[in-house]
Amino acid sequence: MHASTRPAGSRPAPREVAVIGDVHGCADALRRLLDRIDVVAAGAKVVLVGDLLTKGQDPSGVVEVLSGGWGSRAGFEFDSVCGNHDLRMRAALRAISLGTPQENLAPIERRCITRLQSAGRAEVARVLLDRIATQVELEVDGATVLHAGIDPARGRARTPAELKWSIKARRGERPWWDRYHGDDGLLVFGHKPLEEPLRRRARGRVAAVNVDTGCADGGRLTAYLVGSDRFVSVAAEPERLVLSFTPASAALAASGRQAASVARARRPAHSA
Numbered sequence: 245m246h247a248s249t250r251p252a253g254s255r256p257a258p259r260e261v262a263v264i265g266d267v268h269g270c271a272d273a274l275r276r277l278l279d280r281i282d283v284v285a286a287g288a289k290v291v292l293v294g295d296l297l298t299k300g301q302d303p304s305g306v307v308e309v310l311s312g313g314w315g316s317r318a319g320f321e322f323d324s325v326c327g328n329h330d331l332r333m334r335a336a337l338r339a340i341s342l343g344t345p346q347e348n349l350a351p352i353e354r355r356c357i358t359r360l361q362s363a364g365r366a367e368v369a370r371v372l373l374d375r376i377a378t379q380v381e382l383e384v385d386g387a388t389v390l391h392a393g394i395d396p397a398r399g400r401a402r403t404p405a406e407l408k409w410s411i412k413a414r415r416g417e418r419p420w421w422d423r424y425h426g427d428d429g430l431l432v433f434g435h436k437p438l439e440e441p442l443r444r445r446a447r448g449r450v451a452a453v454n455v456d457t458g459c460a461d462g463g464r465l466t467a468y469l470v471g472s473d474r475f476v477s478v479a480a481e482p483e484r485l486v487l488s489f490t491p492a493s494a495a496l497a498a499s500g501r502q503a504a505s506v507a508r509a510r511r512p513a514h515s516a
């Protein structure tokens with residue numbers, strides 16, 4: 245209806261923007277979430293809040309999606325701000341390339357690099373992290389995406405970059421978004437995992453949205469659709485629910501062959 249009343253040559257309706265929370269190496273959840281976004285908001289521009297690779301099982305799969313596409317979306321385009329773990333990971337990859345022994349790295353980066361190397365994707369990961377390293381914040385569709393947040397007392401313009409990717413409430417302190425009154429518009433971020441995505445209003449408008457729902461800790465991976473003000477999410481690892489273990493005594497009672505065929509049948513198709 246709007247299209248017919250718009251004067252010729254005016255701009256088309258803006259594309260939906262989907263802001264995805266901390267992926268942390270959960271490639272399977274990322275693919276399933278992108279599939280969902282394609283259903284409910286086809287063609288949406290995708291922006292990630294950072295913390296892309298470390299912690300989860302499949303950083304190499306995340307690199308594959310973000311550098312090449314997934315499913316029907318070859319050449320998939322996305323943008324991402326830089327998170328604290330992206331900076332750590334980038335520094336670790338750089339240290340390795342300069343000859344630092346892997347055992348000198350923190351375990352979280354060491355595990356991630358081992359996984360990337362065994363899939364031959366360490367170099368692509370470095371290129372990806374180099375690309376986002378300077379992106380502290382991105383403005384999309386009237387919202388600002390950043391990894392962790394701002395100091396409301398200083399406002400967005402005067403909050404140092406380091407805080408924007410790492411601010412977190414100390415024990416007993418209220419989170420920053422409780423003290424934010426919307427002066428810098430809508431801020432969409434992650435970094436602090438919550439059981440449910442957070443939508444905080446100020447002065448009658450949505451002012452703060454946290455999309456980190458802890459997918460690397462068995463929670464969910466969530467996206468916020470900025471234009472329609474709603475969340476889409478998928479469980480981090482549904483296969484965990486499927487692969488419930490039979491107690492050892494019951495497994496012993498069944499024949500080994502039978503137990504093995506049940507386990508195979510229950511495994512999700514994509515892992516075959």
Ligand SMILES: [Mn+2]
Pocket residue numbers: 266295327328329391409434435436
């Ligand atoms: Mn973080």
